[in-house]
Amino acid sequence: xxxxxxxxxxxxxxxxxxxxxxxxxxxxxxxxxxxxxxxxxxxxxxxxxxxxxxxxxxxxxxxxxxxxxxxxxxxxxxxxxxxxxxxxxxxxxxxxxxxxxxxxxxxxxxxxxxxxxxxxxxxxxxxxxxxxxxxxxxxxxxxxxxxxxxxxxxxxxxxxxxxxxxxxxxxxxxxxxxxxxxxxxxxxxxxxxxxxxxxxxxxxxxxxxxxxxxxxxxxxxxxxxxxxxxxxxxxxxxxxxxxxxxxxxxxxxxxxxxxxxxxxxxxxxxxxxxxxxxxxxxxxxxxxxxxxxxxxxxxxxxxxxxxxxxxxxxxxxxxxxxxxxxxxxxxxxxxxxxxxxxxxxxxxxxxxxxxxxxxxxxxxxxxxxxxxxxxxxxxxxxxxxxxxxxxxxxxxxxxxxxxxxxxxxxxxxxxxxxxxxxxxxxxxxxxxxxxxxxxxxxxxxxxxxxxxxxxxxxxxxxxxxxxxxxxxxxxxxxxxxxxxxxxxxxxxx
RNA sequence: GGUCUCGUGGCCGAGCGGCUAGGCAGAGGUCUGCAAAACCUCGUACAGCGGUUCGAAUCCGCUCGAGACCUCCA
Numbered sequence: 001x002x003x004x005x006x007x008x009x010x011x012x013x014x015x016x017x018x019x020x021x022x023x024x025x026x027x028x029x030x031x032x033x034x035x036x037x038x039x040x041x042x043x044x045x046x047x048x049x050x051x052x053x054x055x056x057x058x059x060x061x062x063x064x065x066x067x068x069x070x071x072x073x074x075x076x077x078x079x080x081x082x083x084x085x086x087x088x089x090x091x092x093x094x095x096x097x098x099x100x101x102x103x104x105x106x107x108x109x110x111x112x113x114x115x116x117x118x119x120x121x122x123x124x125x126x127x128x129x130x131x132x133x134x135x136x137x138x139x140x141x142x143x144x145x146x147x148x149x150x151x152x153x154x155x156x157x158x159x160x161x162x163x164x165x166x167x168x169x170x171x172x173x174x175x176x177x178x179x180x181x182x183x184x185x186x187x188x189x190x191x192x193x194x195x196x197x198x199x200x201x202x203x204x205x206x207x208x209x210x211x212x213x214x215x216x217x218x219x220x221x222x223x224x225x226x227x228x229x230x231x232x233x234x235x236x237x238x239x240x241x242x243x244x245x246x247x248x249x250x251x252x253x254x255x256x257x258x259x260x261x262x263x264x265x266x267x268x269x270x271x272x273x274x275x276x277x278x279x280x281x282x283x284x285x286x287x288x289x290x291x292x293x294x295x296x297x298x299x300x301x302x303x304x305x306x307x308x309x310x311x312x313x314x315x316x317x318x319x320x321x322x323x324x325x326x327x328x329x330x331x332x333x334x335x336x337x338x339x340x341x342x343x344x345x346x347x348x349x350x351x352x353x354x355x356x357x358x359x360x361x362x363x364x365x366x367x368x369x370x371x372x373x374x375x376x377x378x379x380x381x382x383x384x385x386x387x388x389x390x391x392x393x394x395x396x397x398x399x400x401x402x403x404x405x406x407x408x409x410x411x412x413x414x415x416x417x418x419x420x421x422x423x424x425x426x427x428x429x430x431x432x433x434x435x436x437x438x439x440x441x442x443x444x445x446x447x448x449x450x451x452x453x454x455x456x457x458x459x460x461x462x463x464x465x466x467x468x469x470x471x472x473x474x475x476x477x478x479x480x481x482x483x484x485x486x487x488x489x490x491x492x493x
Numbered sequence: 494g495g496u497c498u499c500g501u502g503g504c505c506g507a508g509c510g511g512c513u514a515g516g517c518a519g520a521g522g523u524c525u526g527c528a529a530a531a532c533c534u535c536g537u538a539c540a541g542c543g544g545u546u547c548g549a550a551u552c553c554g555c556u557c558g559a560g561a562c563c564u565c566c567a
Contacts, residue, residue, distance in 0.1 A: 015509095033567075046567040169562075170496060176563085220565085242567030247496095249566095272567065273498090274560085281561070318506065318516065324499080324560070331505045334517035341516085344530085383507055387515035397531055401524090464526060471528085482530040489530080 003060055005377045007238075008322060010246065010269040011168055015379060020237050021267065026057050026064040027236030029228040029266065031245055032121070034071040035102035039109050040289050041312075041327070042275040042282045046242045048313060048430075049272045049321040051115035053240070053380050055428045067231050068118040069224060070106075072099035073125050073207050073217055095207050099123075109292055112309045114430045120231050124223035128209045131218040131226045135198050135211075137260035144259070147188040149200030149214030153255060155193040164258050165193075168269060169247035195252055197222050221252035228265055229257065239266035243273050276326040277302060290327070303329045307336060310434050314339040317382040317429060338390075343433050344491060345393040346425070348400045349418055352409075359409035361395060366413060368392050369420050382429065392421065401485065452481070452488045 005018040020026055030050045033043050047068075054066045072095070091098060110117075124131075135151050138144040143158045144151050159165040159173040166173055176193035200214035201207075208215050218226075228236065234257070241250060250269065257265040274281050280288050290300045298306030307315075315335035319325040359365075368391050375384035396417075399408045409417070425431050451470060458466040471481045474490070482489045 031567075034565085040567090043567050049567095171563080172496085175495065240567095243498095244562070244566055247562060248564090274567080276560080279559075281566095315505090320507080323506085326505075328505080330517085334505060336517090338516045348531095381507080383516095384514075387507065390515055394532080398533095401532060459526080462526070468527080475529090480529070483525070483528090484531075485524080491530090 003373075003377070005060065006379055007268050007270065008379045009267075010271045011264075011266075016268070018268070020062070021235060024061070024063060026062045026238065027232035028054065028057075028064060028066045028238040028240065029224070029232055029236060030066070030068045030118070030239075031224060031241035031249065032068040032070050033102075033106055035099045035106060037102060038291060039102075039106045040282060041292050041295065042242070042289075043106075044109060044113055044292055045275045045316050045325065046272045047110060048113055048115060048316055049380075050240050050270075051110075051113075051430060052317075052382060052428060053238075053270070053321075054116060054118075055430060056376055056380060059423065059428050065120070065232060066118040067120045067122065067228065069227055070099070070103055070121055070123045071220070071223060072096075072103075072123050073223075096125075099125075112292070112296075113313055114309075114432050116430070122227045122231065124218070124227075125207070127223060127227050127230065128218065130230050131222045132198070132209075132211050134222060134226045134229070134256065134260050135213075135218070138197060138256060141259055141262075143255075144197060145190065146213055149216065150188060150196055151198040151213055152189055152194045153197050153219075153252065153259065154190065155195070155255065156191050158255055158259055162258055164264075165255055166251065168254060169251045171247060171251065195219060195221065195248065197256065221249055222256060224249075224253050225256040225260070225265070229261065234261040234263055234265070236266055238268045238270060240270040240272070243271045246271060270321075272321045273324045276324050278328055279326055282327075302327075303332065307332050308434055310432055311336045311339050313429075313431065314342075317386055320379075320381055320383050322379070340491070342389070342393060342425075345396045346421070346433070347489075347491075349396050349421070352396070352400055352414060353404040354409045354411045354414040355404045356407035357410055359407060359413055361399060361408040362410050362413040365392065365395060365409065365417055368395070369417065372420075372424060376424075376428070385424070389421070389424070392417070403485070448479070448490050452490065455481070456488060 006015045007018045008015045028050075030047075032047075033039060050066075050068075054064060057064045091101075093101070107117075135144065138153065139146070139151065143154050143161075145154055146152075155165055155173060156177070165171075166176070173193060177191045196219040198211060198213055198216055198218060200216040205217070208217055228239070239250070239253075254265065257263070276282065277288055277290060282289050290302050292309075292312070294300040295303065295307055295312060296309060298304075311332065312335075315327075315332055316325065318335060318338075368388055372385050372388045372392075375381050375388055378384065399406070402408055426433075451474070455467050455470040458464075458470070474481055475493075478493045480491055480493045482491070
């Protein structure tokens with residue numbers, strides 16, 4: 001198996017061979033959601049992407065510590081109001097109730113998308129001492145200054161001494177300093193490009209903590225620096241997040257890490273691209289959005305019908321994580337069909353038999369399985385891997401049609417095909433076969449088997465009216481009957 | 494205004510200098526009692542205009558168009 005993994009590093013703007021700091025171990029930090037609101041689909045795309053990256057690394061045999069934070073304090077809006085407080089006011093709740101409510105909602109959605117839980121999911125409010133400590137280190141190192149109880153990061157000094165500011169996002173410090181935007185507490189900053197690492201709280205502010213500088217709260221960017229350092233060390237392998245976090249969030253995060261510890265936090269920075277809705281970025285704040293739930297129940301004027309979670313996930317997999325993905329009704333319909341075709345082929349594969357020791361298609365199948373890994377090793381290219389998998393789907397259908405006596409695949413190759421495909425689709429991509437239900441589903445399978453037997457009897461007797469009545473009746477129940485060479489099959493439409 | 498990304502056949506979406514993915518839709522065929530499913534065959538697409546090269550969707554320049562970031566966002 002080809003295990004030469006390359007990843008696109010945003011920091012270098014090129015693909016690099018992936019190698020770890022500690023042999024066999026991967027430390028990965030991904031910026032999680034701010035829990036003041038229901039998750040939307042864009043968040044889901046990012047976390048699904050990193051889930052597949054996490055799963056693939058595990059599959060390659062790495063021991064991965066995957067840290068994804070929950071932001072429950074510190075995001076300031078334009079008017080200086082805290083996001084969490086805004087959410088609290090809107091729902092008439094304690095800030096912690098807001099955080100709890102939306103954290104649970106987020107976890108629920110992540111389960112629906114069948115993603116694995118991160119190894120550690122730290123909360124910003126649970127790491128105030130660590131953040132205070134980091135502010136102190138930054139001050140000690142001369143990269144911060146205090147003003148009226150708030151502490152700011154001194155980007156100018158930092159840029160002069162290290163030359164590190166702006167590298168990730170391609171910003172030029174002089175241009176950032178020329179920014180003339182008027183923001184709250186702008187007068188306390190020495191330069192517009194400076195940013196708060198500790199904010200003094202006003203009297204009405206609910207979430208606040210004691211610190212050497214004031215009763216206040218940490219800056220937004222600080223939590224990630226502090227928590228990644230705590231759980232993954234000063235230097236770790238992968239840092240991920242959405243493209244829209246590159247600046248200022250990740251740029252400032254790097255500044256804080258370098259400013260406090262003296263080194264770049266992550267070797268590889270991975271950024272997922274945005275999910276668009278009908279050509280425009282989906283965003284919580286501007287209303288151009290469709291929620292996962294709306295998508296699943298078909299309740300939105302952007303779509304004509306409902307799409308299941310796995311269809312949506314499959315739709316996401318057809319596009320590379322670094323490309324924008326445009327969500328349209330038409331594209332979802334195509335994904336729906338493609339996903340079903342894939343699952344049907346897998347079903348066929350389950351019952352497929354091989355008799356020969358040497359299959360005429362063995363080499364081709366093995367070649368495609370190998371290609372599938374090459375695809376994934378190319379910066380986790382799920383679209384390429386999926387294309388290769390569909391090449392396999394065609395082969396599977398051909399072999400199933402021909403039957404075992406055709407000698408197309410050997411026992412060992414078939415076994416390999418089954419296992420490898422199963423691993424890639426269910427363990428790495430984290431797809432679920434939604435047709436495979438348990439409990440009631442078992443009964444349905446039994447009933448369908450019985451019904452198809454009765455229909456087969458009618459067909460043997462050339463009793464076409466009965467045969468067609470069964471088929472049409474099932475079709476009305478959205479069950480499609482598929483007649484093949486050796487008997488009939490069925491699936492939900 | 495600044496920084497950056499992108500523009501691929503009816504739709505979505507790979508492609509990173511020669512071997513021209515894949516899905517959906519469409520056409521023809523095989524199979525079938527009919528239909529569906531499945532399989533086989535088919536589309537010579539790369540925004541436009543120049544340039545580099547033996548050769549460009551792929552590199553360079555310009556034009557047009559779209560999007561992202563620059564301010565909270567995954």
